[in-house]
Every structure is written in structure tokens, then in C-alpha cells.
Amino acid sequence: AQTVTQSQPEMSVQEAETVTLSCTYDTSENNYYLFWYKQPPSRQMILVIRQEAYKQQNATENRFSVNFQKAAKSFSLKISDSQLGDTAMYFCAFLKGYGGSQGNLIFGKGTKLSVKP
């Protein structure tokens, strides 16, 4: 079974600085996808970034980028130029490739990020 571990329950960063959130996962699959989701106090889960395991190039979305280390099964999220609106819970998630029997996102327990002015 796949597991996702986020070892940092809480983090804080000053506005405009850079912060990195850690995520490790365990799987025997070769075809899978990794995601970071953000959950602000409004409760809505918002997709931040997506990475395909077969792509070596790290995904980037504006101020958000990942460091994907497949061999180490590590998938960290870097937030550059942090903004107050980035304050939220961040969840790392794993999805087996299409055709797998499981077919659902598996989430880590989350990291609560606070951006301070």
C-alpha cells in the first residue's frame, strides 16, 4: 500500500521569503502522479501543482515549484516570494497511474503554513 508522509506539522515564513515543505512517499509503483493541494481557512482544497513520475523535469507554477527525487521518493514544494494569502494547510498527495486498482488520491497529514507580515 502507498503511504505519504509530511514530517513538518507546522511551519512559518516571513512575507516575501522562500519556504520549502517536505513530502516523502512509499510505493512500488512505477507509474504515478504527485500533487500538492492547499486548503485555506475557507476549507476548499485547491490544486497547487502536479508532477508526473515519468517526467524528470520538476513542475513549476508561478511562485510554486517542486523538487522531485524519484529514487529517494521525495517530493518537496518550494514557495518563493511568500504572500499572506499563502497561509493555509498544504497537503501532499499520491495517485497511482490509470488502470490501477486503487484509483484514489492518498494524502499526507498536511503542513500548516503561516506567512507572517
Add this chain to the structure above:
Amino acid sequence: EAGVTQSPTHLIKTRGQQATLRCSPISGHTSVYWYQQALGLGLQFLLWYDEGEERNRGNFPPRFSGRQFPNYSSELNVNALELEDSALYLCASSLAGRNYGYTFGSGTRLTVV
């Protein structure tokens, strides 16, 4: 385009009662997923429906059940409510390929007293 909508926003029930939660996916999405987010426990997978069929089920007792209607909307039923069922219930939808991630609703906060 309307997002994933869930109703009601809040629900208060008494222990032993039944709760019904509803979800409307994004137009064109055929898969619907239900997750339970209890305090301190992260998101736990409950159920996955696709094309009207239950595709997978998480490690929850049978009193958690649901269905998907022909218009792809879905209902989650929780029978014989227990205090520990108090949680935020999130619904998500995706296209059949589902590799692009899910789109989530804002959830239903269920409180069992």
C-alpha cells in the same frame, strides 16, 4: 463554469440518526470521490464512484454508503451516527482520466451530538 457543489454546508445530527450529504460534480466529470477530514487525522478516502458504479471503498464500516445518479451527482449516507463521525466531508470530481487531479467542493461540516 460551476465548481463542485456540496450541500448542506453544515449539518447537526443526534447520535444514532442518519445523515445524507450531497455533491454535484463539475459538468463533464464522471468520477466522484468522498473523503472524511476529521480533526488531526488528515483526509481519509471513503468512496469512489464512476459512471454510476462504486469503484473503490476506503476502510470505513458499511454504515457509510452512497450512490451516484445518472447525472453523476452523488449522495453519501451515514447511518447510525456516532460521535466520532463528526468531521468535514469533502467531495471531489474528476474526468475519467483523473490524472490531472481532483477538483474539490467546500465540504459539509457534520456535527454529531
